[in-house]
Amino acid sequence: MNNFSNLKLFPLLIPEDQTLTKFSGFIQIYNKSFNFRISMKNPQKISTAKIQCNKELENLLIDSKEIISKRLKESENLNSFLLEFSQIIQQKIEPVLRNEINTSFQPKNPIYFQFLFDEINEIGWEKIQLIDENLSKIQINLKDSKNRTIPIFAQIPPEFPFAKPIIEAPFPVSFENDEEMEEENQQNTRNEKITKNQNYKGSFQKVINKITREFDKYQDLWDNLDDFDSNTCVIEPENPTLLEPSRKILFGKHCSIQIVFNIKFPRSVPSIKFFGSDPIILPLKELLKKDINKWDPKNLVRKNLEEILKIEFPKKTSSSLNDFGPECGICFGYQNDGKSPDIFCSNIQCARPFHNSCLYLYLKFQSSDEFGTIYGKCPYCSHEIQTTKPIDFQEKKQD
Amino acid sequence: MKSSQRLAKEYSKIQKSDNEFNISIDSNNILNWKAILKGPDETPFKNGNFEISIKCTDQYPMKPPKVFFNTPIFHPNIHFKTGEVCLDVLKANWSPAWDIFAICRAISLLLSHPEPDSPLNCDAGNMLRAKDEMAYFSMGEMYTQMFAIKENSDKK
Ligand SMILES: [Zn+2]
Ligand SMILES: [Zn+2]
Numbered sequence: 001m002n003n004f005s006n007l008k009l010f011p012l013l014i015p016e017d018q019t020l021t022k023f024s025g026f027i028q029i030y031n032k033s034f035n036f037r038i039s040m041k042n043p044q045k046i047s048t049a050k051i052q053c054n055k056e057l058e059n060l061l062i063d064s065k066e067i068i069s070k071r072l073k074e075s076e077n078l079n080s081f082l083l084e085f086s087q088i089i090q091q092k093i094e095p096v097l098r099n100e101i102n103t104s105f106q107p108k109n110p111i112y113f114q115f116l117f118d119e120i121n122e123i124g125w126e127k128i129q130l131i132d133e134n135l136s137k138i139q140i141n142l143k144d145s146k147n148r149t150i151p152i153f154a155q156i157p158p159e160f161p162f163a164k165p166i167i168e169a170p171f172p173v174s175f176e177n178d179e180e181m182e183e184e185n186q187q188n189t190r191n192e193k194i195t196k197n198q199n200y201k202g203s204f205q206k207v208i209n210k211i212t213r214e215f216d217k218y219q220d221l222w223d224n225l226d227d228f229d230s231n232t233c234v235i236e237p238e239n240p241t242l243l244e245p246s247r248k249i250l251f252g253k254h255c256s257i258q259i260v261f262n263i264k265f266p267r268s269v270p271s272i273k274f275f276g277s278d279p280i281i282l283p284l285k286e287l288l289k290k291d292i293n294k295w296d297p298k299n300l301v302r303k304n305l306e307e308i309l310k311i312e313f314p315k316k317t318s319s320s321l322n323d324f325g326p327e328c329g330i331c332f333g334y335q336n337d338g339k340s341p342d343i344f345c346s347n348i349q350c351a352r353p354f355h356n357s358c359l360y361l362y363l364k365f366q367s368s369d370e371f372g373t374i375y376g377k378c379p380y381c382s383h384e385i386q387t388t389k390p391i392d393f394q395e396k397k398q399d
Numbered sequence: 400m401k402s403s404q405r406l407a408k409e410y411s412k413i414q415k416s417d418n419e420f421n422i423s424i425d426s427n428n429i430l431n432w433k434a435i436l437k438g439p440d441e442t443p444f445k446n447g448n449f450e451i452s453i454k455c456t457d458q459y460p461m462k463p464p465k466v467f468f469n470t471p472i473f474h475p476n477i478h479f480k481t482g483e484v485c486l487d488v489l490k491a492n493w494s495p496a497w498d499i500f501a502i503c504r505a506i507s508l509l510l511s512h513p514e515p516d517s518p519l520n521c522d523a524g525n526m527l528r529a530k531d532e533m534a535y536f537s538m539g540e541m542y543t544q545m546f547a548i549k550e551n552s553d554k555k
Pocket of ligand 2: 345346350351352378379381382383
């Protein structure tokens with residue numbers, strides 16, 4: 001926690017997660033803000049840090065690389081490094097500033113922040129869940145009549161407020177649909193900045209009101225999503241919200257079902273996909289095919305599934321999930337480069353999930369086959385298992 | 400970096416357990432681990448605390464870690480000077496299904512079930528093959544007393 005509180009001098013550098021190993025945002029020097037990201041393997045070891053920055057800063061520091069890596073090695077903590085780092089930038093930027101009085105290459109117009117903050121003030125800061133590192137995407141948490149949280153996202157274009165934000169909500173919505181906005185659209189000229197700005201004000205709140213009015217239509221979908229979130233073990237999305245109309249849930253031995261809801265008719269048969277060891281999931285697929293006519297659209301989707309598949313989905317608290325989780329048996333992770341485990345041991349006693357890439361890497365050590373499919377043995381039960389070379393395998397090898 | 404991620408997961412799992420082998424990360428490098436094995440009853444190692452180092456490479460878990468005893472021990476499958484351990488799962492029988500905790504448990508089991516036919520310590524191996532338990536126990540207990548029992552530790 002120390003690192004974080006010490007970053008007060010750099011208020012625009014925001015930790016990306018709780019590990020406090022990655023920070024991104026801006027470093028402000030004079031009147032310039034430079035897009036900047038620093039990631040460390042270990043928060044205590046600043047020497048392991050990697051730095052990413054925007055083109056402008058990169059060009060500015062092109063011949064300072066040596067001194068920066070030296071400072072990285074010498075610095076005791078992130079804060080002291082950042083101070084050193086900003087001093088290096090300062091020295092580099094002073095001559096530039098003297099030469100270019102007229103052209104400033106600030107990443108965003110100051111009016112951008114002014115208007116954005118005005119908008120947020122009107123919405124209320126307590127509703128703002130997240131603002132991304134570029135101050136270009138914000139998450140606003142709204143509530144429906146059942147006090148459920150519905151997150152919506154506003155993507156702010158760099159030209160804001162002279163261009164419209166894009167709103168991501170559980171259903172399509174845009175500023176254009178607003179009557180007033182349409183009017184404004186017609187008189188859209190870049191020269192009329194002042195009038196346009198005045199017209200623009202408050203439009204976030206209007207869109208939010210419009211979205212909130214739509215909430216009633218989605219109650220049935222959200223009841224079903226809520227039912228899954230509180231009565232099953234959801235493994236995907238990682239942090240389920242009412243925004244995603246799909247759930248992947250864990251059941252039995254390392255197996256899972258992915259359900260994608262029909263948004264218009266949430267209680268109708270959703271699209272269903274099984275993940276798991278063949279001897280476990282093939283009979284379930286058969287059952288579903290055979291008894292799909294028993295689907296009762298008056299019931300909750302979970303109820304229907306449990307009745308047709310003759311299983312009771314375990315809740316998240318169930319202890320068996322620790323032993324029969326969805327994680328890959330090799331890297332012990334669930335997501336690996338955005339992929340969930342896609343190969344399952346076909347021995348029903350074992351049923352272990354693996355990432356294709358992990359299994360391939362392991363089996364490659366045991367067999368020399370370089371072409372297409374590799375045959376080998378499950379690391380857990382020695383049952384025969386096979387894998388194919390992942391398409392992006394070469395890339396990964398280098399990293 | 401996949402190896403560090405997996406080791407970090409193992410570490411957090413061990414932290415949540417009762418950590419019977421006192422497993423810890425050595426010198427702030429997640430690839431290097433330490434553990435303390437308690438000498439099992441009915442072995443020459445009873446009452447001893449044996450420290451082992453577990454060194455992984457960035458190929459872990461595709462390749463096994465290297466395990467060494469830091470505390471000298473008189474055991475047929477452990478080299479007395481280098482501390483090297485001869486255990487099938489750390490060599491040909493390795494699979495990513497094994498983790499640091501399971502390795503500690505396997506080595507702890509090896510202490511009570513020596514394999515005199517694949518010795519790294521020929522003296523110890525020969526004593527067991529000759530069924531000279533007396534000699535094996537008295538040598539083993541002597542070294543345990545010498546290296547693995549601290550003055551202040553509980554004698555029970
Ligand atoms: Zn994996
Ligand atoms: Zn298996």
